[in-house]
Amino acid sequence: MELRLLFLLFCSSLLVLPTHLTLSSAAKDTDTHLLQPTDQRRDGCISVLLTQQGIDFAKDVLIGKAISSLIPIQLDDIEKSVKIPLVGTVRIRLSDITINEATVGSSRAQAGRPGIQLVASGITAQMSLKWKYSYKVWFVEISDHGVASVQAEGMRVGVIAGVKEDGGTLKLSVLACGCQVEDVSIDVHGGASWLYQAVVDAFQNTIKSKVEKAVAKKITDGIAKLDTKLQSIPKLINIDRTAALNVTFVSDPIFQSSSVDLQIDGLFTSLGNALAPAYHRVGRGASLYYDDESRMIGISLHEDVFNSAATTYFNAGYMDWKINKLPDQSLLNTAAWKDVYPELYKLYPDDDMTLDVKSASPPVITITEDDGNAAIALDVTVKVLNATQVLPVACVSVAINASCTPQILGNNLTGVLDMRSFKLSPKWSNIGNLQTPLLEEMVSTVLGSIFIPYVNSHLARGFPLPVIHGFAIADGEIKCMDSSLIIRSDIALT
Template sequence: MKDDSPFGKLTEDLLIEIFIRVPITNWEQISCVRKQWSNLFRGECLWLAALNRAYPLASNTKSWIGPIRQGLSKRRYVALYISRNILGVDTDIDEMLGHIYLFLKDQLQLSTMPASGVLHGTLIDQLIVCGKSKEEAGELATTIWLTLLDNLEDTKHTFTVLKSIAQEYDGFLPYPYSRPIKVQWKVFEKLFVDFLLLSTLFFFFLEMALMKVMTILVLFVSVSSTLAQSNNGGHISILVSETGLEFAKDYLIKKVITTTLPLQLPDIENKVKIPLIGKVRMGLSNIQIEAVHVQSSKIETGKDGIVLSVSGATANLSMDWSYTYRASFFEISDHGDASVEVKGMDLKITAALVNDNGSLKIVSRENDCTVENIDIHINGGASWLYQGVVDAFQKMIISTVEKTVSIKIVEKMKKLDSFLQSLPKQRKIDDSAAVNLTFTGNPVLGNSSVEVDINGLFLPKGDDIKVSGSRSSSFFGGVKRMVTISVEEEVFNSATLVYFNAKVMRLVIGETKNGSILSTSDWKLILPELYKHYPDNKMVFNMSVTSPPAVKITENGIDATIQLEIAIDVQDSGEVLSVARISSVLNVACSEEITKNNLTGSLRLKDFNATMKMSKIGEFQSNYVQAATSRILEALFLPYVNTRLKRGFPLPIPGDFTINNIKIVYVRSGISVCTDIGTGTNH
């Protein structure tokens, strides 16, 4: 069919020149007008012209290597738009950042999303291969993650993706596959932003702080990590004190207000009889709670559960009013806006936390919202309107506020309960072990405190979780902090058992901590027979633990006994020969400290004894064996272990939280980590 309209006479080149001068926000509508125009927006020519017009320097950008490629003109245009308008990059040479953003967004939209650690590593690899340093690559990748997470739409798929990322554990993944702590907390922040109850704070610590702090403490002992035995009771306890509850209450009230408002209320209609006028049909619409001011609040714990109450709160509402009535043969109507001040709003929430087959379940017992009075201010309208609105709607507005707030609370509690039920009961640590995260027994609600217990032991990867309803006797170090995490000695000993059985407690050292190759010439004074048989030969120390290290915690700290076998191997004519084997028993002390929000630690040798178990180079005097073992341990074994421990692990501090006044307290057969919590505004 011939197109006789003026647009039908325009060539495609001219149409393209017109379209690329129209704001990009209108392009989708334009593409729907005609089939020809739709085809133009699908083709390469329009996007190439748009790219050259909007980003003239883009033609100078060379293609790059790496896993994330440049793409065609449309992809490049979108990438540059994202770089400039979303990521805030002003130079055309950073087009690659937009492509990385698009790549990450595409991956998160997949029904089966790759592990977030793998995605983060891909981002880092792309940036490094294009000339960025490790530090620059880490900062840019983190920025892209945070920006994308902030711009995700609130859909069911987004919630599923965030929950999947939150349930991943990458505490032991090497660089660059370990996600930054800022990204992890952004995920938790978006998941928790609508949650109301104190349980949120528990899981901040349980899922992040507890996992990482406890794993690191176990590292001090076994240079690896953890797991389980036959005892299924609780071995890790979390106590939130009165000050911790107060902090959680104030923070959560503030968070709920800022993330819930403005809150839309349903429209209201009513008929009222006005003197001298008759029956008037009135309606209120676009009713919103725009602000809430809390005068006082408190949180209590006891046999009835956790009780959060707010009293004397005020709220500000805005709304539109309208009315219609008949006068003789005419219908008279008017409309305007109004404001309402809600006074004396009291709120009470009572909920219990119970153990449901190893998971925490929220049981709602009472949700009550009452309003004492309201003040209505009418803008415009006839003189009789104010009293008419008061008569018609005062009680209805109060009832609507009370009902809507109560319904909103129920919705949030159901959402939180669903999230708690979906949390995994075990968490993979590595290819050898997983940790048992099942709750044991019901939470204990004391006088102004809450305590929860989890199994906390680690088990061989692939073993089934055993859920127990029993609780062990908890201990706390006597130091008053907002949150105290107590860990029993069994956790550490179960760690050494699992990793010993997994045959990973082995270490091969062929060079010094300075990187120089080990040679028999370095040991000729301590092991003269070795140097005599193999002068200036390369050598390797092959060390392995022969039984699970035994951990003992006392009031003075953590000690461990390690049975270590040291094989001395030399390279002779291209062949590796085992020439001697020393059996030793080490007693070591473990120390730890907090450095710039990192938890670090080290091992210190207290004493040892050693015997020569096998020798192909003659007999050794006892003093030579002791001297050789001492040098091996002090110069090679302990420096290697402590280098790993001193790298430390970041403590889980979300964007608006700080963890301070941390103190580690030792008690008999256990350890307590005590800490206060604050926000950035506290400093």
């Protein structure tokens, strides 16, 4: 089972922007880590909170990629007529003006109303261009050409990106974008002695203006392309042939002064004809409490996520087992059951048996402040293999109360199921009355040797935590709260 949740797609995509940004002002929102839904806001079953630590980490990692996506930048040609003493009027044309390299002095990314604010300062850009001039002396035209190196210094670029939920995806827009260049130095290679000063005087401000406009346009175009990618994000992620995870966004992101809160549907749904479970609750309360700023990311998984998975797989028939092998195989012979069902051995002496275990209803999973609890209802049907016939002879109901301790193993969310208690009651019997105490001991043996190990073997495979665009959960820790499982973690590169 491979699950590539899109928790970080929005965050990591936005944070590609820090290297090409300029901001007008910083957000002044009051910092908060108790996220209360508003009347207009719908809670998802998966909540993701990216803290300032996480924003800064992603920004620093992706800054090089962002620059490489911008470079090279091609500027429009420039042509001017310049009056040169002792020479006259000279037409000078600059072409193939290209920003080839850029280094960033510092950058910052901050969440706040109305969106993500990103700034990069102290940028130095290396440029190259070709020059050509011509003028006439009497009836003779004199011309020359060559190259020049240009350095734009003290650049400051920034953007304010707004993000809205739109039909389950995120709509990204540019609310403000700009670029400022403090100084431009030009080094002309070749040409007449007067050319250097003429180019500096005539073209310095024009080059600055061209750079500012070209960078701003490149940023705007890049965000438009990024928005197109966001719209193409699938709304369902296939888990296997049976189930998919709904990863649509259910509300606008909430931008605090040092965090971004995302609400994702997060429910499992069937890929077949079974009806998808409906668990959404509008305004059910705080979805994620996160009180650890030193961690980069917080993820809240509401118990409805696990219940929707249980319902989906129950409807698909995955929670039925046929037990025909046990560590103690003698338990699957009527001789071992003659004290439990006295009539069984009389009617079918020394016949082999099978146990059909069926879930009577989807397991009900609750999360408390201590751990996770699972209420499991099973029907166990005893069948006798008599000659060529398989004969159902009795059925009992088993109600299991189990605890599940969540763990993080590598990049997987895993768990261990422990049976706390169980109760059984007869449903029907063709072989007379049963001896309940002896049956409880027998069922306890079967559950302990088959059912619980089987479930734990699947839990050990884990529920893969977010892996997207080279990022993964690292050093995660788990806390159980009322109705939600909280994961606090740093982010690692993969």
